[in-house]
Amino acid sequence: MSISVAIRHAFGGFTLDVAFQAEEGVTALFGRSGSGKTSVINVVAGLLGPQRGRVVVAGKVLLDTEQRICLPVHKRRIGYVFQEGRLFPHLSVRQNLAYGQRFAPRRATPETWGHVVSMLGIDTLLARRPSALSGGEKQRVSIGRALLSSPDMLLMDEPLAALDDARKTEILPFLNRLRDETKIPILYVSHSVAEVARIADSVVFLKDGKLVRTGRASDLLSDPDTAPALGLQEDAGAVLRGRILRHTDDGLSEIAFSGGTLILPARPEAIGSQIHIWIRARDVMLSLAPLGGVSALNILPATVLALRRGEGPGVMVQLQTGEARILSRITRRSAKNLGLKPGMQVYGVVKSVSVAKENVG
């Protein structure tokens, strides 16, 4: 199931000019606030009519300004999870969820209901009113409501932005399950690299209403060229995909990835689960020899792929380890002292505890 979006729309001195394709899985629309991310999904949902545009989802033309096709919102079958949940205050959680089902052409079966309710962990909330829910609970109900309308596609507009860190950590595992257990393509708006790294399969980068780059999340985030262009100096990092090997009794988890084994603080996921790990460039140290006598548990053999000098005293080093790419941000002086050049064999050193819990999932 694929999505194709092309939009040209000028409003109030701002021009949105974007075209991209997305496949199954989670596609992150990523950019700073004001880059036009929300406008893009509003066009897909039909809440915003662009001057020119074409939107095709799963072979169905939702919008084509040239052929004068513009399906009304309620006929598009696009689930939308809003930033603020937007639960109906006069309905209970159960009724809110049922509202999603009510207008679906193919009624969700009792199994779907049970699956969605248990996947999102909202079975105990059904009798409550939205006013009696926490922010995270509201957002989970809102996701369930959208899913039960059996949409062809799901739009999520910064669903975590209104939540505090604790709530974010609470809800992210549900989003990962959503990604892994449903086949619905998801467009996920976010301005947080950590979120994108954890959730997205591919990324569409927007800046000032224009498309900057698009591609696989792991490739794009670990590209030393894109990082500074996106203003990611502090937040630059790379995504590794791995599988949980075992949980040790000293509170750690071992994760296999193409470059070896990574040791992280204990993960809640079961052995064998696939996870994304986001490693920030500034948390990766470089060494020319395999270090002994250090506390860091992860010493990954790697090859230098590229060095990119940014503004200031920093250098971004891209490393290849197995099939994965990671980034390391070090000072220009260190790069000079080590004599780093593309093709050199080095070791990337990552402290286990520097990989925060919310950066894995």
Next chain:
Amino acid sequence: MTLLDWLTPEDWQAVELSLRVSLWATLLSLPFGIAVAYALARTSFPGKQIVNGIVHLPLILPPVVTGYLLLLTFGQRGPVGGFLAHTFGLVLAFRWTGAALAAAIMAFPLMVRAIRLAIEAVDPRLEQAAGTLGASRWAVFFTITLPLILPGILTGAIMAFARAMGEFGATITFVSNIPGQTQTLPLAIYSLLQIPGSEGAALGLVAISVVIAMGALLLSELLSRIIAQKIAGT
């Protein structure tokens, strides 16, 4: 001797007539009131300000003028009145039905105002969300907007009812002051005050007016609170 003993059967007739006129005026104008309020609050169309002006006209025109305009339009020889009389046998002039029409028109602006405020207080983003879940505009209205504005509708209806109970000028101009037919409570009070020595009976009707008005107000407060609690689910 209690206050109520002063009242003659004719006085009671006036009370019954007033309640009937006001009830019908309120119930029949309610769907229109909701429709006009929705159009004014949620849609934009050419001539919206003109519609808004016409709706509010009875509030600012002298009631006698409104009554006379009603007589010209809905009288037996008026364009609409003649049509209604010929086609449906429905005569409004000098009948209680005409009193109900006059009361409805005079109360309409108050009703629309209250309902419009309630609609404007509904977060349009909720209606948007319902749309993305597959609800058409009509379905959104009946499942989201209407339940959320029930307290406003109730307030509007009670205000309209109270205004209809007090209608005087337009009624006396349009349907005259016929005991048992068009003599509502205010008209009865006015007539009694014209007769020397009837101040006692007038006072009885005045007391009844006060009781009905207060009762309506308290009832609306109570119902609003119950509905608001139901909506909040507490």
